[in-house]
Amino acid sequence: MKAALLVESLTGNTWKAAEMIAGHLQQEGWSITGLSPLRQPDHGALQAADLVIVGTWVHGAFIIGQAPWGIGAINALPAIGGKKAATFCTFALNPGKTLGAMEKSVAGLGADVVGGLALHRSKLAAHTEEFAARLVSALV
Ligand SMILES: Cc1cc2nc3c(=O)[nH]c(=O)nc-3n(C[C@H](O)[C@H](O)[C@H](O)COP(=O)(O)O)c2cc1C
Known part of the structure:
Protein backbone atom coordinates (compact mmCIF):
# COMPACT_ATOMS: atom_id res chain seq x y z
CA MET A 1 0.00 0.00 0.00
CA LYS A 2 1.14 3.51 -0.77
CA ALA A 3 -0.05 6.33 1.48
CA ALA A 4 0.17 10.12 1.28
CA LEU A 5 -0.40 12.22 4.40
CA LEU A 6 -1.78 15.76 4.37
CA VAL A 7 -1.72 17.64 7.65
CA GLU A 8 -2.76 20.90 9.25
CA SER A 9 -0.91 21.67 12.49
CA LEU A 10 -0.55 24.79 14.62
CA THR A 11 1.60 23.69 17.55
CA GLY A 12 3.05 20.48 16.11
CA ASN A 13 0.95 17.70 17.65
CA THR A 14 -0.84 16.76 14.45
CA TRP A 15 2.37 16.87 12.42
CA LYS A 16 4.08 14.66 15.00
CA ALA A 17 1.11 12.27 14.93
CA ALA A 18 1.37 12.08 11.12
CA GLU A 19 5.08 11.24 11.34
CA MET A 20 4.31 8.51 13.87
CA HIS A 43 0.46 16.69 -5.87
CA GLY A 44 2.90 13.99 -6.97
CA ALA A 45 2.56 12.22 -3.62
CA LEU A 46 -1.22 12.38 -3.88
CA GLN A 47 -1.24 10.97 -7.39
CA ALA A 48 1.05 8.10 -6.43
CA ALA A 49 -0.93 7.12 -3.32
CA ASP A 50 -3.58 4.42 -2.94
CA LEU A 51 -4.61 5.88 0.43
CA VAL A 52 -4.76 9.57 1.34
CA ILE A 53 -4.63 10.28 5.09
CA VAL A 54 -5.90 13.71 6.12
CA GLY A 55 -5.18 15.05 9.61
CA THR A 56 -5.99 18.22 11.46
CA TRP A 57 -6.67 19.46 14.99
CA VAL A 58 -9.87 20.18 16.89
CA HIS A 59 -10.81 23.82 17.29
CA GLY A 60 -13.67 25.04 19.42
CA ALA A 61 -14.67 26.00 22.92
CA PHE A 62 -13.32 22.65 24.20
CA ILE A 63 -16.71 21.17 25.14
CA ILE A 64 -18.91 22.88 22.57
CA GLY A 65 -18.52 24.02 18.98
CA GLN A 66 -15.69 21.62 18.13
CA ALA A 67 -14.79 21.49 14.44
CA PRO A 68 -11.81 20.54 12.31
CA TRP A 69 -9.45 23.46 11.83
CA GLY A 70 -8.76 24.06 8.15
CA ILE A 71 -11.90 22.44 6.77
CA GLY A 72 -11.76 24.96 3.91
CA ALA A 73 -8.30 23.67 3.01
CA ILE A 74 -9.66 20.12 2.91
CA ASN A 75 -12.50 21.21 0.64
CA ALA A 76 -9.96 22.95 -1.62
CA LEU A 77 -7.82 19.83 -2.15
CA PRO A 78 -7.65 18.37 -5.65
CA ALA A 79 -10.14 15.60 -6.42
CA ILE A 80 -8.98 12.17 -5.25
CA GLY A 81 -11.65 10.02 -6.86
CA GLY A 82 -10.77 6.34 -7.05
CA LYS A 83 -8.55 6.52 -4.00
CA LYS A 84 -9.14 5.36 -0.46
CA ALA A 85 -8.91 7.94 2.31
CA ALA A 86 -8.78 8.07 6.10
CA THR A 87 -9.02 10.95 8.54
CA PHE A 88 -7.64 11.75 11.96
CA CYS A 89 -7.65 14.68 14.34
CA THR A 90 -5.73 15.51 17.49
CA PHE A 91 -7.55 17.02 20.44
CA ALA A 92 -7.15 17.99 24.08
CA LEU A 93 -10.50 17.36 25.73
CA ASN A 94 -13.30 16.35 23.41
CA PRO A 95 -13.28 16.06 19.61
CA GLY A 96 -17.06 16.48 19.31
CA LYS A 97 -18.24 15.83 15.76
CA THR A 98 -14.92 16.75 14.16
CA LEU A 99 -14.31 13.39 12.49
CA GLY A 100 -17.77 13.33 10.94
CA ALA A 101 -17.20 16.77 9.40
CA MET A 102 -13.79 15.69 8.09
CA GLU A 103 -15.19 12.50 6.60
CA LYS A 104 -17.89 14.47 4.78
CA SER A 105 -15.34 16.87 3.29
CA VAL A 106 -12.94 14.13 2.23
CA ALA A 107 -15.78 12.07 0.73
CA GLY A 108 -16.71 15.24 -1.18
CA LEU A 109 -13.31 15.02 -2.94
CA GLY A 110 -14.45 11.72 -4.40
CA ALA A 111 -12.51 9.40 -2.09
CA ASP A 112 -13.80 6.24 -0.49
CA VAL A 113 -13.32 7.03 3.22
CA VAL A 114 -12.41 3.86 5.09
CA GLY A 115 -12.37 5.33 8.59
CA GLY A 116 -11.05 7.87 11.01
CA LEU A 117 -9.80 8.24 14.55
CA ALA A 118 -9.52 11.06 17.09
CA LEU A 119 -6.11 10.97 18.80
CA HIS A 120 -5.65 12.48 22.24
CA ARG A 121 -2.67 14.84 22.16
CA SER A 122 -1.16 13.31 25.30
CA LYS A 123 -1.53 9.72 24.04
CA LEU A 124 -0.11 10.05 20.54
CA ALA A 125 2.14 6.99 20.81
CA ALA A 126 -0.71 4.61 21.67
CA HIS A 127 -3.33 6.26 19.51
CA THR A 128 -1.19 6.50 16.35
CA GLU A 129 -0.29 2.83 16.71
CA GLU A 130 -3.98 1.95 17.03
CA PHE A 131 -4.88 4.06 13.98
CA ALA A 132 -2.14 2.50 11.84
CA ALA A 133 -3.16 -1.01 12.95
CA ARG A 134 -6.78 -0.29 11.99
CA LEU A 135 -5.70 0.99 8.57
CA VAL A 136 -3.56 -2.06 7.93
CA SER A 137 -6.38 -4.45 8.83
CA ALA A 138 -8.95 -2.47 6.81
CA LEU A 139 -6.76 -2.39 3.71
CA VAL A 140 -5.16 -5.81 3.37
C1 LIG B 1 -7.76 27.98 19.80
C2 LIG B 1 -7.80 26.53 20.18
C3 LIG B 1 -9.01 25.90 20.37
C4 LIG B 1 -9.05 24.55 20.73
N1 LIG B 1 -10.27 23.96 20.92
C5 LIG B 1 -10.33 22.66 21.30
C6 LIG B 1 -11.60 22.04 21.52
O1 LIG B 1 -12.67 22.63 21.35
N2 LIG B 1 -11.63 20.74 21.92
C7 LIG B 1 -10.46 20.02 22.14
O2 LIG B 1 -10.54 18.85 22.50
N3 LIG B 1 -9.24 20.59 21.90
C8 LIG B 1 -9.15 21.89 21.49
N4 LIG B 1 -7.92 22.46 21.29
C9 LIG B 1 -6.69 21.67 21.48
C10 LIG B 1 -6.07 21.22 20.16
O3 LIG B 1 -7.03 20.57 19.33
C11 LIG B 1 -4.92 20.25 20.44
O4 LIG B 1 -3.95 20.85 21.27
C12 LIG B 1 -4.27 19.78 19.14
O5 LIG B 1 -3.46 18.66 19.42
C13 LIG B 1 -3.44 20.85 18.47
O6 LIG B 1 -2.83 20.32 17.33
P1 LIG B 1 -1.52 20.96 16.69
O7 LIG B 1 -0.42 20.90 17.76
O8 LIG B 1 -1.20 20.11 15.52
O9 LIG B 1 -1.82 22.36 16.33
C14 LIG B 1 -7.85 23.81 20.92
C15 LIG B 1 -6.62 24.45 20.72
C16 LIG B 1 -6.59 25.80 20.35
C17 LIG B 1 -5.25 26.46 20.13
Whole structure:
Protein backbone atom coordinates (compact mmCIF):
# COMPACT_ATOMS: atom_id res chain seq x y z
CA MET A 1 0.00 0.00 0.00
CA LYS A 2 1.14 3.51 -0.77
CA ALA A 3 -0.05 6.33 1.48
CA ALA A 4 0.17 10.12 1.28
CA LEU A 5 -0.40 12.22 4.40
CA LEU A 6 -1.78 15.76 4.37
CA VAL A 7 -1.72 17.64 7.65
CA GLU A 8 -2.76 20.90 9.25
CA SER A 9 -0.91 21.67 12.49
CA LEU A 10 -0.55 24.79 14.62
CA THR A 11 1.60 23.69 17.55
CA GLY A 12 3.05 20.48 16.11
CA ASN A 13 0.95 17.70 17.65
CA THR A 14 -0.84 16.76 14.45
CA TRP A 15 2.37 16.87 12.42
CA LYS A 16 4.08 14.66 15.00
CA ALA A 17 1.11 12.27 14.93
CA ALA A 18 1.37 12.08 11.12
CA GLU A 19 5.08 11.24 11.34
CA MET A 20 4.31 8.51 13.87
CA ILE A 21 1.49 7.08 11.72
CA ALA A 22 3.83 7.09 8.70
CA GLY A 23 6.47 5.27 10.75
CA HIS A 24 4.02 2.61 11.92
CA LEU A 25 2.77 2.04 8.36
CA GLN A 26 6.32 1.76 7.03
CA GLN A 27 7.01 -0.88 9.66
CA GLU A 28 4.11 -2.83 8.16
CA GLY A 29 5.75 -2.63 4.74
CA TRP A 30 3.77 0.31 3.36
CA SER A 31 5.37 3.11 1.31
CA ILE A 32 4.83 6.74 2.21
CA THR A 33 4.66 8.83 -0.95
CA GLY A 34 4.72 12.12 0.99
CA LEU A 35 3.84 14.06 4.12
CA SER A 36 2.85 17.61 3.31
CA PRO A 37 0.85 20.52 4.72
CA LEU A 38 -2.84 20.49 3.84
CA ARG A 39 -2.50 23.98 2.39
CA GLN A 40 0.48 23.02 0.20
CA PRO A 41 -0.35 19.48 -0.92
CA ASP A 42 2.33 17.47 -2.65
CA HIS A 43 0.46 16.69 -5.87
CA GLY A 44 2.90 13.99 -6.97
CA ALA A 45 2.56 12.22 -3.62
CA LEU A 46 -1.22 12.38 -3.88
CA GLN A 47 -1.24 10.97 -7.39
CA ALA A 48 1.05 8.10 -6.43
CA ALA A 49 -0.93 7.12 -3.32
CA ASP A 50 -3.58 4.42 -2.94
CA LEU A 51 -4.61 5.88 0.43
CA VAL A 52 -4.76 9.57 1.34
CA ILE A 53 -4.63 10.28 5.09
CA VAL A 54 -5.90 13.71 6.12
CA GLY A 55 -5.18 15.05 9.61
CA THR A 56 -5.99 18.22 11.46
CA TRP A 57 -6.67 19.46 14.99
CA VAL A 58 -9.87 20.18 16.89
CA HIS A 59 -10.81 23.82 17.29
CA GLY A 60 -13.67 25.04 19.42
CA ALA A 61 -14.67 26.00 22.92
CA PHE A 62 -13.32 22.65 24.20
CA ILE A 63 -16.71 21.17 25.14
CA ILE A 64 -18.91 22.88 22.57
CA GLY A 65 -18.52 24.02 18.98
CA GLN A 66 -15.69 21.62 18.13
CA ALA A 67 -14.79 21.49 14.44
CA PRO A 68 -11.81 20.54 12.31
CA TRP A 69 -9.45 23.46 11.83
CA GLY A 70 -8.76 24.06 8.15
CA ILE A 71 -11.90 22.44 6.77
CA GLY A 72 -11.76 24.96 3.91
CA ALA A 73 -8.30 23.67 3.01
CA ILE A 74 -9.66 20.12 2.91
CA ASN A 75 -12.50 21.21 0.64
CA ALA A 76 -9.96 22.95 -1.62
CA LEU A 77 -7.82 19.83 -2.15
CA PRO A 78 -7.65 18.37 -5.65
CA ALA A 79 -10.14 15.60 -6.42
CA ILE A 80 -8.98 12.17 -5.25
CA GLY A 81 -11.65 10.02 -6.86
CA GLY A 82 -10.77 6.34 -7.05
CA LYS A 83 -8.55 6.52 -4.00
CA LYS A 84 -9.14 5.36 -0.46
CA ALA A 85 -8.91 7.94 2.31
CA ALA A 86 -8.78 8.07 6.10
CA THR A 87 -9.02 10.95 8.54
CA PHE A 88 -7.64 11.75 11.96
CA CYS A 89 -7.65 14.68 14.34
CA THR A 90 -5.73 15.51 17.49
CA PHE A 91 -7.55 17.02 20.44
CA ALA A 92 -7.15 17.99 24.08
CA LEU A 93 -10.50 17.36 25.73
CA ASN A 94 -13.30 16.35 23.41
CA PRO A 95 -13.28 16.06 19.61
CA GLY A 96 -17.06 16.48 19.31
CA LYS A 97 -18.24 15.83 15.76
CA THR A 98 -14.92 16.75 14.16
CA LEU A 99 -14.31 13.39 12.49
CA GLY A 100 -17.77 13.33 10.94
CA ALA A 101 -17.20 16.77 9.40
CA MET A 102 -13.79 15.69 8.09
CA GLU A 103 -15.19 12.50 6.60
CA LYS A 104 -17.89 14.47 4.78
CA SER A 105 -15.34 16.87 3.29
CA VAL A 106 -12.94 14.13 2.23
CA ALA A 107 -15.78 12.07 0.73
CA GLY A 108 -16.71 15.24 -1.18
CA LEU A 109 -13.31 15.02 -2.94
CA GLY A 110 -14.45 11.72 -4.40
CA ALA A 111 -12.51 9.40 -2.09
CA ASP A 112 -13.80 6.24 -0.49
CA VAL A 113 -13.32 7.03 3.22
CA VAL A 114 -12.41 3.86 5.09
CA GLY A 115 -12.37 5.33 8.59
CA GLY A 116 -11.05 7.87 11.01
CA LEU A 117 -9.80 8.24 14.55
CA ALA A 118 -9.52 11.06 17.09
CA LEU A 119 -6.11 10.97 18.80
CA HIS A 120 -5.65 12.48 22.24
CA ARG A 121 -2.67 14.84 22.16
CA SER A 122 -1.16 13.31 25.30
CA LYS A 123 -1.53 9.72 24.04
CA LEU A 124 -0.11 10.05 20.54
CA ALA A 125 2.14 6.99 20.81
CA ALA A 126 -0.71 4.61 21.67
CA HIS A 127 -3.33 6.26 19.51
CA THR A 128 -1.19 6.50 16.35
CA GLU A 129 -0.29 2.83 16.71
CA GLU A 130 -3.98 1.95 17.03
CA PHE A 131 -4.88 4.06 13.98
CA ALA A 132 -2.14 2.50 11.84
CA ALA A 133 -3.16 -1.01 12.95
CA ARG A 134 -6.78 -0.29 11.99
CA LEU A 135 -5.70 0.99 8.57
CA VAL A 136 -3.56 -2.06 7.93
CA SER A 137 -6.38 -4.45 8.83
CA ALA A 138 -8.95 -2.47 6.81
CA LEU A 139 -6.76 -2.39 3.71
CA VAL A 140 -5.16 -5.81 3.37
C1 LIG B 1 -7.76 27.98 19.80
C2 LIG B 1 -7.80 26.53 20.18
C3 LIG B 1 -9.01 25.90 20.37
C4 LIG B 1 -9.05 24.55 20.73
N1 LIG B 1 -10.27 23.96 20.92
C5 LIG B 1 -10.33 22.66 21.30
C6 LIG B 1 -11.60 22.04 21.52
O1 LIG B 1 -12.67 22.63 21.35
N2 LIG B 1 -11.63 20.74 21.92
C7 LIG B 1 -10.46 20.02 22.14
O2 LIG B 1 -10.54 18.85 22.50
N3 LIG B 1 -9.24 20.59 21.90
C8 LIG B 1 -9.15 21.89 21.49
N4 LIG B 1 -7.92 22.46 21.29
C9 LIG B 1 -6.69 21.67 21.48
C10 LIG B 1 -6.07 21.22 20.16
O3 LIG B 1 -7.03 20.57 19.33
C11 LIG B 1 -4.92 20.25 20.44
O4 LIG B 1 -3.95 20.85 21.27
C12 LIG B 1 -4.27 19.78 19.14
O5 LIG B 1 -3.46 18.66 19.42
C13 LIG B 1 -3.44 20.85 18.47
O6 LIG B 1 -2.83 20.32 17.33
P1 LIG B 1 -1.52 20.96 16.69
O7 LIG B 1 -0.42 20.90 17.76
O8 LIG B 1 -1.20 20.11 15.52
O9 LIG B 1 -1.82 22.36 16.33
C14 LIG B 1 -7.85 23.81 20.92
C15 LIG B 1 -6.62 24.45 20.72
C16 LIG B 1 -6.59 25.80 20.35
C17 LIG B 1 -5.25 26.46 20.13
